[in-house]
Amino acid sequence: MRPLSLTFSFAAAALLAALTATTGCVIESSSTSSGRGYGDVGTPAQTSPGRTGPSPVLVEVDTNARLQADPGAGVGVFVEYAAGGKWHVFWSCDTNHTQRTCDYQVKVRAAQGKLSGVTDESGRPVATTSGEIAVRRTIGQQNDGVRFSGEPGGVVTLEVTLDGRTDDVLFFFVQNGKQNGGYEGNLTNPIQLQGKSP
Template structure:
């Protein structure tokens, strides 16, 4: 379920843009993300989502400017083949551990995806223990500001990831960029028993189903 978030204390990139240079519960297994033509050449990422001329067009509507709040299922794990499609994947584990990871369509496009992901919490929560995994020299993670984790990833035929810890059950705001442009359509997460493909807003607020 998606609904408006009255969460004004969360930090937004608009306040710190100068910093810009990511199932069932886990006991039921991983969620496999199938890559198809919609997630092919990311060079077309600036195309309109839906021009409104095709009655049969099932693409999601364009994202809104106002951050929305969505549920993310605690313990759900996603899986996607590196190099086969563009993706920004969001996972949450019980106890406050978040994982953001990225893939690209490099196997077909022959180019890499340049991701900039910002994850933040409001002033009533803490964010700490930022760790990058599977990163190369062109990738970086850091605490961009108090309560803001940042991942820059040049993703090719691999996976780049960042984990961080928050106060248990804290709402996390994600702001996602691909090649310098806002790209919410490539955000994947599992919420309310459904695999969500594409965020309805950018930024987007995630609330765990359980702490």
């Protein structure tokens, strides 16, 4: 597994500048909220019949919290949510350190309704159906991702493979003002996500 260092910024601009100068990723959060969280509780989702392995965990993503990953600095899949059901999922590679590329296969499914307004940050076509986005990209010193809209407050399931493996995937989101809600263990893949406020 190729880890990615993250830092957080919630207050002083001086702290943000210092952290940005020393790391590859910054998380900015404008929301200050409390409630259930992956670090606090985590909610196992229902397992589909015939599915093996752990049930996907349902996590709540802070509304309007922003993530930033320096291209080529580390491996990760980043999830942002904005009010109105607007999602941004993007991924990065550690090419600057390994001189290797990362082959990502990303699937996003809506639990209810359809996904719409799909835009690809790289400008290439995205395979979509009314309820699912499927993207395969090989990246190096650039990030890639998709933006889309779903049902406000709805749940989306994110499933990712990296270089053909599901166990090497690191997910990042902001929950309760903290990276992954303060949880430091492995997250399930797939993972289910829901915006904090519709």
